[in-house]
Structure formats: structure tokens, C-alpha cells
Amino acid sequence: MPDAPFVSSAFLRTLVAHAQGCGLPVERLVQQAGIARAWLEDQHEIPALAVEQLLYAFEAAGAGRSFGCELVPGMATSSLQGLNILLDSATTVRASLECFIRYLPLVTNCVQVSLEEAGCTAVLHLRRYRHQPHYYMLDAAVLSLVRNIARRAGKPPAQMFSQVSLTRLQAAGDCLQGWGVATVEGPWPSLHLVPHALDLPLPGANPFLHQRMLRQCQGTTLADERKDSLQLARHWLAAGDQPIERIAERLGYRQPSNFIRAFRKQFGVTPKQFRLAGALAL
Known part of the structure; x- marks a missing residue:
């Protein structure tokens, strides 16, 4: 089934810090939204619906219309x-x-x-x-x-x-x-x-640093990179606005059939079956 929507704990910490600066009763609102305080401490994937509930709670508690605009420095x-x-x-x-x-x-x-x-x-x-x-x-x-x-x-x-x-x-x-x-x-x-x-060229371009950060994002082994790529494929398939052939191309597969085989081996279903299952679940 498609991955559940999530946001990073880093973004949640940004929300909470700004809300505290605005004088909102953060502790009570975080608890009401069903968010565990431990989620704020390390790297976690926070359920997006819980964060949505928290944002609506902030709004009801008096956060102004510009609250989201004021988050930009923390972002x-x-x-x-x-x-x-x-x-x-x-x-x-x-x-x-x-x-x-x-x-x-x-x-x-x-x-x-x-x-x-x-x-x-x-x-x-x-x-x-x-x-x-x-x-x-x-x-x-x-x-x-x-x-x-x-x-x-x-x-x-x-x-x-x-x-x-x-x-x-x-x-x-x-x-x-x-x-x-x-x-x-x-x-x-x-x-x-x-x-x-x-x-347009970027004045801060740094090929060495860029490649280092790419390796960090992709993982240190080919197996990790392929696994991460297939996880991204799940997200794109769930979104539903890209052909399977285009997803295969974006992930570096020369033949869509190779992507389909890798996806089925990893998840037990084909990309088409995964997409159809997600559509039926909505």
C-alpha cells in the first residue's frame, strides 16, 4: 500500500519553536494532537495528519494568518x-x-x-x-x-x-x-x-561537496541506493501523475521491464498493481 504522508521531526521542531515564541500553549496542543514528545528529540517520520491537527490547533489558539510565512527562517x-x-x-x-x-x-x-x-x-x-x-x-x-x-x-x-x-x-x-x-x-x-x-549557473557550485552530499543521500552501497530509489518509486506511483515508464527513466533504468522486475522483487507486486491498490484505498 502507498506510504502514509509524513513530515520530518526537524520540521515539527521548527513549528513548535515558533509557536512557543508566539506564546501559544504548546505543551497542551502537542498532547491534544497525539504527538509524543519523544518525536521531537531525534530523527523521526511524523504522521502528517497529526501535524495537520497541530496546525489547526495553533490556528484555533490564536496563531495569525502569517504564521506559516514566519516559519521560513527555521525552514x-x-x-x-x-x-x-x-x-x-x-x-x-x-x-x-x-x-x-x-x-x-x-x-x-x-x-x-x-x-x-x-x-x-x-x-x-x-x-x-x-x-x-x-x-x-x-x-x-x-x-x-x-x-x-x-x-x-x-x-x-x-x-x-x-x-x-x-x-x-x-x-x-x-x-x-x-x-x-x-x-x-x-x-x-x-x-x-x-x-x-x-x-543559470549557481555561484556557490561545489562539485566535490555536491558529490559528497549525493552519496550521503543515496547511501554508501549500491544495494542501499537501489532500495532508496524503489522507495521513491513508491511515492511517485502513489501520487499517480507520472507514467511508469517515466518513473523508471528518472530512477536510471534503461528498460522499464528491469524496473518492474526490481520493484516486484522488493515489494511482491508490480508497479501497476501497487498503483491500483493505492487508488482503491483512497
């Missing part, structure tokens, strides 16, 4: 668990975004991120996975992406993004417009890059 420092180092050290914006899309499911699978290209333009989509995240989480994700992508390219956000689509409840519009980025309403958050943005 940049700890929530991605070192993933930012990998993204910063890539050679181009395209390479950085490809790493982000590939390895974000190791940190959280609450959103399905995809890059849509048309000619010289590109759009980064953040679609829901199993359920729509609270708008606090979406605001934090959108503003962090806009700020960090622009920072990596060494340009202000207005020179990297032509517009950003936001869902109806999101509050990130004022911040984005303050950065000179136009906003429109859409069914999910979408970041529209300016023409040729993907080809």
Missing part, C-alpha cells in the same frame, strides 16, 4: 536536514531543482513536486499527496522555495519568478508582492520561473 536552517547543502552546491538552477524533486521525499512526502517545462520557461508545481496540507505549511514551503532558489542564483526573487500561483487560503501573497513577484489564485501552489532561469 532554511534545519527543516531540510542538510538537503540545502546539496541544493546549494549544484552547478545550475536546473540541477538544484532536480535534486530537490528527487530527494524531498526522504524528508517529507506531503507534497508532490514536479517541474513542467515549455520552451524556455518552467513551472515548479506543489501538488497535494493524499490530502491538502494546511495553508501554514504551504506558505512556508512556497516562500522558502522562492527565497532559496533566488538566493542560490544570486538574484532577487523578482528576477527569477514571473508569478506565483497560491491557493485561496494562503497568506504568502503580501510577502511575495513585497519581493516584486506577482501572485494569482490557483488550485495548488505553482512557481513560474522567468525564461532561461533553469540554465
Whole structure:
């Protein structure tokens, strides 16, 4: 069956620290959401629905509409668990975004991120996975992406993004417009890059560091790397918006049949059977 939605304990710690700074009764609200305090201490995969309950509790307890926007500094420092180092050290914006899309499911699978290209333009989509995240989480994700992508390219956000689509409840519009980025309403958050943005080199590119971080993300052995790749395949199959052949290609399989055999050996079902089982469970 498809993996349950989760977020990292690092992101939960960011939420709790900010809520404490806002004067919210964090201890009581964390307990009400069914979140064990031990989950805050080490590296854990926290059930996304429990985090959603906590965010709604924060909102009911008086957290303002901009609560998610205010999470951005914490997102940049700890929530991605070192993933930012990998993204910063890539050679181009395209390479950085490809790493982000590939390895974000190791940190959280609450959103399905995809890059849509048309000619010289590109759009980064953040679609829901199993359920729509609270708008606090979406605001934090959108503003962090806009700020960090622009920072990596060494340009202000207005020179990297032509517009950003936001869902109806999101509050990130004022911040984005303050950065000179136009906003429109859409069914999910979408970041529209300016023409040729993907080809821009990153001033902080460091091939040695990048390869080191890649090895850390992929694991130290070929067997570990294949296992991680198949776990990513489960996430992409559950999201349901990519053909199986495309997933096989993204994971480095030259022939889809090789991917199907590896997947069946690991999980006991074919990718198609796994996807159908997930669809029936929704």
C-alpha cells in the first residue's frame, strides 16, 4: 500500500519553536494532537495528519494568518536536514531543482513536486499527496522555495519568478508582492520561473561537496541506493501523475521491464498493481 504522508521531526521542531515564541500553549496542543514528545528529540517520520491537527490547533489558539510565512527562517536552517547543502552546491538552477524533486521525499512526502517545462520557461508545481496540507505549511514551503532558489542564483526573487500561483487560503501573497513577484489564485501552489532561469549557473557550485552530499543521500552501497530509489518509486506511483515508464527513466533504468522486475522483487507486486491498490484505498 502507498506510504502514509509524513513530515520530518526537524520540521515539527521548527513549528513548535515558533509557536512557543508566539506564546501559544504548546505543551497542551502537542498532547491534544497525539504527538509524543519523544518525536521531537531525534530523527523521526511524523504522521502528517497529526501535524495537520497541530496546525489547526495553533490556528484555533490564536496563531495569525502569517504564521506559516514566519516559519521560513527555521525552514532554511534545519527543516531540510542538510538537503540545502546539496541544493546549494549544484552547478545550475536546473540541477538544484532536480535534486530537490528527487530527494524531498526522504524528508517529507506531503507534497508532490514536479517541474513542467515549455520552451524556455518552467513551472515548479506543489501538488497535494493524499490530502491538502494546511495553508501554514504551504506558505512556508512556497516562500522558502522562492527565497532559496533566488538566493542560490544570486538574484532577487523578482528576477527569477514571473508569478506565483497560491491557493485561496494562503497568506504568502503580501510577502511575495513585497519581493516584486506577482501572485494569482490557483488550485495548488505553482512557481513560474522567468525564461532561461533553469540554465543559470549557481555561484556557490561545489562539485566535490555536491558529490559528497549525493552519496550521503543515496547511501554508501549500491544495494542501499537501489532500495532508496524503489522507495521513491513508491511515492511517485502513489501520487499517480507520472507514467511508469517515466518513473523508471528518472530512477536510471534503461528498460522499464528491469524496473518492474526490481520493484516486484522488493515489494511482491508490480508497479501497476501497487498503483491500483493505492487508488482503491483512497
